[in-house]
Amino acid sequence: MHTEASSRPWPGLTCLLLAILVAGLGMHQLMALGDGPLISGLVEALNALRNPLYGNPDHLLLRYSWWPRLAMSLLAGAALALAGVVMQQVLRNPLAAPTTLGVASGANLALLGATLLAPGLLAMGREWVAMAGGAGSVALVFALTWRGGFTPLRVVLAGLVVNLYLGALAVILLLFHQEALKGLLIWGAGSLTQNGWHDVSFLAPRLVLGIGMAVWLLRPLAVLELDDASVKSLGISLKRLRLAGLGLAVFLTACVVSVVGVIGFIGLAAPNIVRLAGARRLGARLLWSTLLGALLLAATDLVLQGASPALSTLVPTGATTAALGAPLLLWLIPRLRLASVPHAAQSHVVSRHPAPHRLIRGLSLALLVAVGLALFSGQTVDGWHVSADWQVLEWRLPRLIAAGASGVMLALAGAMIQRLSANPMASPELLGISGGSAMALMGAIFLLPAPGNLTLVACGTLGALASLAVLITLNHRHGLAPERLLLTGVAITALFDAVRAIVLAGGDPRGQQVLAWLSGSTYYVDLPSAALVMALAMLLALASIPFCRWLDILPLGAASASALGVRVGRARLALLGLVALLTAAATLVVGPLSFVGLLAPHMARLAGLQRAHWHLIGAALIGALLMILADWLGRQLLFPDEVPAGLVASLIGGGYFMWSLRRG
Amino acid sequence: MTETSRMTSARAQYANAIPRRRLVGWVLLLILGSLLALPAHAAPRLATLDWTLAETLVAIGAPPVAAGQVDSYHAWVGEPRLPKQTADLGLRTQPNLERLAALAPDRILISPMFANLSPRLSRIAPVSNMALYQPGDDTWQRLQTLTREVGELAGRDAAAEALINDTQDHLARLRRRLPEEMSPLVIVQFMDERHVRVFGAGGLYQAVLEQLGIDNAWQGDANAWGFALVGFEALARQEGRLVVVEPFPAGVRQRLAESTLWQHQPSVRAGTSLTLPPVWSFGALPSAQRFAEELVTALEETVDAH
Numbered sequence: 001m002h003t004e005a006s007s008r009p010w011p012g013l014t015c016l017l018l019a020i021l022v023a024g025l026g027m028h029q030l031m032a033l034g035d036g037p038l039i040s041g042l043v044e045a046l047n048a049l050r051n052p053l054y055g056n057p058d059h060l061l062l063r064y065s066w067w068p069r070l071a072m073s074l075l076a077g078a079a080l081a082l083a084g085v086v087m088q089q090v091l092r093n094p095l096a097a098p099t100t101l102g103v104a105s106g107a108n109l110a111l112l113g114a115t116l117l118a119p120g121l122l123a124m125g126r127e128w129v130a131m132a133g134g135a136g137s138v139a140l141v142f143a144l145t146w147r148g149g150f151t152p153l154r155v156v157l158a159g160l161v162v163n164l165y166l167g168a169l170a171v172i173l174l175l176f177h178q179e180a181l182k183g184l185l186i187w188g189a190g191s192l193t194q195n196g197w198h199d200v201s202f203l204a205p206r207l208v209l210g211i212g213m214a215v216w217l218l219r220p221l222a223v224l225e226l227d228d229a230s231v232k233s234l235g236i237s238l239k240r241l242r243l244a245g246l247g248l249a250v251f252l253t254a255c256v257v258s259v260v261g262v263i264g265f266i267g268l269a270a271p272n273i274v275r276l277a278g279a280r281r282l283g284a285r286l287l288w289s290t291l292l293g294a295l296l297l298a299a300t301d302l303v304l305q306g307a308s309p310a311l312s313t314l315v316p317t318g319a320t321t322a323a324l325g326a327p328l329l330l331w332l333i334p335r336l337r338l339a340s341v342p343h344a345a346q347s348h349v350v351s352r353h354p355a356p357h358r359l360i361r362g363l364s365l366a367l368l369v370a371v372g373l374a375l376f377s378g379q380t381v382d383g384w385h386v387s388a389d390w391q392v393l394e395w396r397l398p399r400l401i402a403a404g405a406s407g408v409m410l411a412l413a414g415a416m417i418q419r420l421s422a423n424p425m426a427s428p429e430l431l432g433i434s435g436g437s438a439m440a441l442m443g444a445i446f447l448l449p450a451p452g453n454l455t456l457v458a459c460g461t462l463g464a465l466a467s468l469a470v471l472i473t474l475n476h477r478h479g480l481a482p483e484r485l486l487l488t489g490v491a492i493t494a495l496f497d498a499v500r501a502i503v504l505a506g507g508d509p510r511g512q513q514v515l516a517w518l519s520g521s522t523y524y525v526d527l528p529s530a531a532l533v534m535a536l537a538m539l540l541a542l543a544s545i546p547f548c549r550w551l552d553i554l555p556l557g558a559a560s561a562s563a564l565g566v567r568v569g570r571a572r573l574a575l576l577g578l579v580a581l582l583t584a585a586a587t588l589v590v591g592p593l594s595f596v597g598l599l600a601p602h603m604a605r606l607a608g609l610q611r612a613h614w615h616l617i618g619a620a621l622i623g624a625l626l627m628i629l630a631d632w633l634g635r636q637l638l639f640p641d642e643v644p645a646g647l648v649a650s651l652i653g654g655g656y657f658m659w660s661l662r663r664g
Numbered sequence: 665m666t667e668t669s670r671m672t673s674a675r676a677q678y679a680n681a682i683p684r685r686r687l688v689g690w691v692l693l694l695i696l697g698s699l700l701a702l703p704a705h706a707a708p709r710l711a712t713l714d715w716t717l718a719e720t721l722v723a724i725g726a727p728p729v730a731a732g733q734v735d736s737y738h739a740w741v742g743e744p745r746l747p748k749q750t751a752d753l754g755l756r757t758q759p760n761l762e763r764l765a766a767l768a769p770d771r772i773l774i775s776p777m778f779a780n781l782s783p784r785l786s787r788i789a790p791v792s793n794m795a796l797y798q799p800g801d802d803t804w805q806r807l808q809t810l811t812r813e814v815g816e817l818a819g820r821d822a823a824a825e826a827l828i829n830d831t832q833d834h835l836a837r838l839r840r841r842l843p844e845e846m847s848p849l850v851i852v853q854f855m856d857e858r859h860v861r862v863f864g865a866g867g868l869y870q871a872v873l874e875q876l877g878i879d880n881a882w883q884g885d886a887n888a889w890g891f892a893l894v895g896f897e898a899l900a901r902q903e904g905r906l907v908v909v910e911p912f913p914a915g916v917r918q919r920l921a922e923s924t925l926w927q928h929q930p931s932v933r934a935g936t937s938l939t940l941p942p943v944w945s946f947g948a949l950p951s952a953q954r955f956a957e958e959l960v961t962a963l964e965e966t967v968d969a970h
Binding site (some may be wrong): 065114638640642 | 733753765766778861887922923
């Protein structure tokens with residue numbers, strides 16, 4: 001069966017077609033340069049490459065900009081795709097991407113920090129700062145998962161949380177130092193613009209080294225398709241193998257990221273496309289993915305270069321690849337034959353709490369204390385004050401309510417989607433509903449003159465509904481299978497990330513407003529809307545009670561669930577609808593980047609709440625607690641500056657999460 | 665009641681009466697005086713989120729009681745400096761409302777960028793939304809209108825008029841210092857070693873160039889704020905004298921020194937490129953004056969050198 005699949009010609013054919021496309025696009029651009037027929041343009045371009053005439057600006061551009069850019073796009077695409085295959089193989093997760101372990105966010109944070117604190121380091125070489133940052137974040141992920149022997153589940157979770165943590169720190173820096181950091185927003189969107197061969201000569205030998213390592217690791221890595229017990233019975237050290245594989249992927253990614261910035265999609269999509277085209281064995285997937293990745297990036301970049309005179313601003317290739325890739329991924333998903341990967345049961349990670357109701361009581365108490373703290377204490381112009389004046393409470397109360405309510409909603413949505421999909425990476429943010437809503441908000445901020453809050457909320461709701469429609473339409477035929485849903489969500493989220501990166505890279509001052517909206521703030525809530533949000537949260541929380549039985553059964557898998565008399569398709573649709581409502585309502589208040597929906601359910605689970613109703617209650621309480629504390633802390637930490645609650649929640653929750661990963 | 669006691673009470677009444685009458689007089693005088701003095705003394709206390717408005721307010725002698733991101737204002741706008749008394753409201757996009765409410769300003773000035781805040785801000789004080797850098801506007805006209813509007817709100821119409829006239833005179837003087845025939849300029853600011861902002865139609869720099877009678881060599885598109893973000897290679901064939909506005913991001917100077925493409929940029933190769941100290945590129949009249957001054961000085965220095 002395997003041989004039959006891998007003997008299909010599709011991967012090669014796909015690459016050939018793309019190669020022809022790249023060649024055609026390249027020729028077209030060269031023809032525009034040399035004003036004669038096709039051949040003279042090509043000859044001219046090659047002449048420029050070999051011995052350029054320095055007096056001729058065309059030659060200079062070809063020699064120092066066009067050719068290095070083409071080379072760079074091929075190299076970077078190849079490296080990312082190769083890293084993607086290895087990462088997906090080691091982590092046994094088709095959603096894993098080269099940036100899953102936090103390389104890009106580590107590099108990004110290092111660059112931001114160096115720009116603000118030690119610009120001298122950047123003068124010595126930007127790529128080294130980025131490399132060190134990427135290596136640092138991956139070292140953190142490894143340290144967190146060392147004891148667990150790098151089991152895929154733990155590595156993915158640790159990577160996710162490190163990504164969130166560093167990402168939140170980066171957004172805080174961006175919020176407060178937008179002017180100083182505007183150049184790095186271009187880097188973050190992955191621009192392939194070159195002005196010399198410096199970066200190509202940095203990347204090329206490293207890619208060769210990476211390919212060598214991949215070939216060397218090919219056979220041991222192929223064994224990872226078996227389950228853990230079989231691998232061990234072959235006498236292979238799983239831990240060392242995983243470390244080597246991840247190390248290779250991370251090395252390649254860090255090299256690319258450090259020279260051209262964040263390039264999305266290629267590392268995620270190329271391996272999936274190749275698999276879809278029929279390449280099954282690891283060797284074939286490595287080969288074709290690497291080629292496909294190189295060609296995909298080159299083709300996108302050439303198209304963009306061709307279109308750039310018509311665009312009024314620079315559109316970075318990395319983000320554009322992601323933006324163009326997302327619809328492709330959406331189109332592919334219904335066609336993707338997903339092997340149902342046996343999910344590592346999560347329940348054995350933590351033992352069940354002996355007396356859940358006592359835990360819940362403790363959490364409720366903590367919540368009350370937090371409410372009191374957040375409502376009555378705070379800083380003013382002349383120091384700390386405890387006050388119960390309405391003039392002060394008038395500003396605090398709506399934020400408190402909104403923070404708590406949105407925390408509850410996101411946590412409930414997260415707990416449900418994680419149980420529904422039995423995937424720990426699942427979160428309402430990853431379903432793409434937040435992303436859709438946020439894209440609509442960005443559109444409103446940029447396209448409408450001076451939009452008011454009501455307009456923004458209306459646009460956000462429309463965006464959320466649109467992504468929900470996409471989710472259901474694309475997945476209806478497959479009975480809303482959770483893996484597909486998540487993949488769809490990842491595609492929508494990737495599109496959102498890309499649009500955000502493009503928007504911010506342009507350097508428009510309104511980007512600051514976009515950042516502030518997106519970073520999860522309760523700032524914009526007034527009392528009536530806070531009351532509305534709270535009512536909505538209570539209503540939806542009540543509505544989720546009847547679903548507890550399904551939520552207990554569905555994690556067992558579709559087969560067991562239907563054996564127990566659950567109509568899986570219908571249950572999924574109902575739960576998904578509820579999750580969507582919860583997410584949309586919360587996103588409109590705190591923006592799409594809060595990650596409470598990811599963290600709170602995990603924290604509840606780590607605390608030992610396993611049964612669905614305890615899990616939901618615990619997650620809701622933790623969500624509210626996290627958001628209220630975060631909102632209060634965010635207002636005090638950098639007074640009078642306010643750090644958005646969503647970011648602080650990511651930092652608190654992420655810190656706790658890392659600590660318990662390390663411990664557990 | 666005895667005669668003496670009646671007398672003392674009458675005297676007491678009389679004694680009281682004089683100060684009371686005098687008091688009324690004082691109060692009347694005070695009211696009259698304050699009415700007369702109102703335009704000059706009881707200037708409204710204004711708060712603003714926008715730096716361009718803050719710079720205008722300082723320039724017309726009505727510094728805001730509160731502004732957003734005061735430290736960053738000083739780092740990026742620089743001159744004119746905000747006085748020490750100006751309170752920091754924190755992020756411009758999310759000013760600290762508790763603090764702003766405690767300061768109780770008479771009016772809050774915002775630009776359309778912050779329009780979504782106005783329902784909340786207007787619970788603290790009336791909000792005025794002042795447009796600047798709108799697509800399709802003539803920037804120079806708009807800058808003057810804005811200055812007048814701000815002057816009116818601050819009760820300093822005369823100072824605003826003076827700022828406008830002063831700027832016009834200053835730029836006219838600077839223009840006379842320049843030779844008749846000026847070669848066109850390309851004004852850029854480096855974002856990193858591969859990307860620059862080129863300033864074109866709709867921006868502050870372009871408006872100043874027009875006032876100085878200098879052509880902008882960049883005829884490409886620009887966004888509503890008057891700049892385009894382009895890769896550096898877009899300048900490789902660009903005619904016109906290159907004017908780089910500082911600051912250079914860290915490490916960029918070193919990289920440029922090694923870059924063949926930069927060495928062969930027409931203006932760099934001809935040795936005519938200029939570097940100017942930083943000026944807030946989205947500023948108002950004070951920034952315009954400063955940019956004009958820096959530019960003309962730099963142009964003169966190179967003329968002398970040749």
